Amino acid sequence: MLQRTFCHLPGISPGLEQQLWAAGLHCWADLAAAAPIPGLRRQAAVALEESCSRFGAGDAGYFGRLLPAREQWRLLPEYPEATAYLDIETTGLARGVDVVTTIALWDGKKVRTFVQGENLDDFPAAVAPYKLLVTYNGKCFDLPFLEASFGMRFDQAHLDLRYVLHSLGLRGGLKGCERQLGIGRNELAGIDGYFAVLLWQEYCRSGDHQARETLLAYNVADTVNLATLAVHAYNRKLAATPFAGSARLPLPALPPLPHRVAEGTVLALRRRLCGW
Template identity: 55%
Template sequence: TLFDGYRIKTFIHGMNLRDFLEEVMAYRFIITFNGKCFDLPFLERSLGVRLPQVHLDLRYVMKSLGFSGGLKACERAIGIDRGPLRGVDGYTAVLLWRKYRDGCPEALETLLAYNVADTVNLERLMVFAYNEKVRRLPLSRPLLPEPRKRILIPYRVHEEILDEVFFERLRMLSRKGEVW
């Protein structure tokens, strides 16, 4: 998913991922969370290119501010609530993708909602991180205003699909003896 502060564009492996390259080349700067280790290597491998943009990985910025854990932990720490996507993580995303590949279009729509939430929340995380860094400077500098808008996610979260995926995840863990 690409988000420039105004527009959301989603890309799906096997459908329109190749369109991502043309879109992303319009930007000189990319902000991700853990993109250095995951997103960018995956995209560069899949597309057979090296992305030339300056890249800021908020994972390391947040760590330098004393925040640990993944994106969702950082979001919670600064007051971002994911609503019906609360509890959905990267592993759940993999299960949603599998469910979609097995013929469930609602799983893809839910996965897209999750990916869009990941992406649009980076704006708030970036503003927070920037302002925290500025506050720690020995001289006064202006802070960035909070993002003024609430972004509407253009995909529906199918909570019944999430329930099925969470149940399947629990069953898999119980078979391994990791729960109960």
């Protein structure tokens, strides 16, 4: 879909992009070969040449910087071997005060987790090779929090599903979007970000590894479910283009969770701290 995209070029709005598609200009090569188009600035032709060069070089970050947040979905199928789904858990929401407790990273093949006090410092090197990161609300929370925590900068393209899903009318946070799309949570149903904080506190207080295990199960589920959300969003967005019949993506095969929910620990924690 990226090579069918024109709205990242100077002077081409989403509306003009639709007009170009309707005129039979369906890819960069079509636009480059077309007769001069009235109102299309010279900068667009220069940027088109640059796009071809950057695409050939695998420079996802270039397109990530140019595409509007709600159009980043177009990047999804272009870098299958260099895409990672990412989610973090923290002790709270205040950067500089609260800290990252766990991070989950999934690239479609391997799930990796990083835990405060264990291997958290391995994360920057682990995430560096990827060209596209997929999150939910990562633009406002996950990535800025990680940058502040590690003193790092992300130069990858970033598909934040919050903006794409909102543009499709899907709201209510990550879990709300999952429910609207029929994605179940099974034994993780009812566990949310606040309870994830409680699980970490319980682990630190008592050393209960079942609390740690449950927290990681929750973090990993948040992460791998992003792949299903991303495909739903991609296909719905694609349906509004002339290319819906040929470029739909299949739903991903999700991995088994490498961590298990300790239901007894969850129930005991709810009774003690939440008054259940």
